[in-house]
Amino acid sequence: NAGVTQTPKFRVLKTGQSMTLLCAQDMNHEYMYWYRQDPGMGLRLIHYSVGEGTTAKGEVPDGYNVSRLKKQNFLLGLESAAPSQTSVYFCASSSDRALQETQYFGPGTRLLVL
Amino acid sequence: RKEVEQDPGPFNVPEGATVAFNCTYSNSASQSFFWYRQDCRKEPKLLMSVYSSGNEDGRFTAQLNRASQYISLLIRDSKLSDSATYLCVVNLGLNQAGTALIFGKGTTLSVSS
Numbered sequence: 001n002a003g004v005t006q007t008p009k010f011r012v013l014k015t016g017q018s019m020t021l022l023c024a025q026d027m028n029h030e031y032m033y034w035y036r037q038d039p040g041m042g043l044r045l046i047h048y049s050v051g052e053g054t055t056a057k058g059e060v061p062d063g064y065n066v067s068r069l070k071k072q073n074f075l076l077g078l079e080s081a082a083p084s085q086t087s088v089y090f091c092a093s094s095s096d097r098a099l100q101e102t103q104y105f106g107p108g109t110r111l112l113v114l
Numbered sequence: 115r116k117e118v119e120q121d122p123g124p125f126n127v128p129e130g131a132t133v134a135f136n137c138t139y140s141n142s143a144s145q146s147f148f149w150y151r152q153d154c155r156k157e158p159k160l161l162m163s164v165y166s167s168g169n170e171d172g173r174f175t176a177q178l179n180r181a182s183q184y185i186s187l188l189i190r191d192s193k194l195s196d197s198a199t200y201l202c203v204v205n206l207g208l209n210q211a212g213t214a215l216i217f218g219k220g221t222t223l224s225v226s227s
Binding site: 040041042043044045090102103105106107108 | 118148155156157158159160163201214215217218219220
């Protein structure tokens with residue numbers, strides 16, 4: 001049981017390039033989330049999904065797109081990377097919307113946009 | 115106003131010390147509360163949930179005061195391994211899809227020998 005995994009662990013992009021971050025979970029969780037973490041800003045929700053085929057915007061969705069074609073995978077896309085998207089990206093999952101349910105995080109992807 | 119506020123620290127304490135972290139939240143409709151721990155360059159991990167009656171897990175005690183919208187975490191007999199950033203987390207319990215966890219910026223603890 002690997003929990004939540006993220007690919008890649010680290011990436012350097014040039015401004016304008018595109019890339020996709022992959023998140024996979026093997027806990028059969030319905031809910032998946034993408035966050036970014038910046039110094040002094042804390043974790044901020046980018047997009048989330050409540051099930052296969054559904055996605056929704058979080059607090060900071062601009063410049064990102066997501067897809068949830070399979071229950072176990074949640075993809076985060078950057079169509080045209082900007083230096084402001086330099087950050088650490090965390091994926092998380094949870095089993096249901098029960099209020100005491102915790103979210104399980106992946107190890108993170110460090111992205112540098114030059 | 116930031117939804118979840120924490121003293122960023124850092125808190126520098128010797129081994130064996132007792133240290134307390136405080137957190138305030140702005141949304142009175144917040145439904146549930148957590149403390150997460152994040153080690154340097156690692157992902158956040160749940161440390162403990164926080165219940166209205168207060169709860170304890172070994173050396174860690176969490177308290178919630180809904181009237182004051184205040185959450186605390188007490189660590190007794192600090193260990194070197196407690197050095198980390200502690201995130202105060204509030205669940206707004208949105209009725210729509212998903213649960214919305216709001217994270218504080220974290221309080222950094224450094225325990226020295």
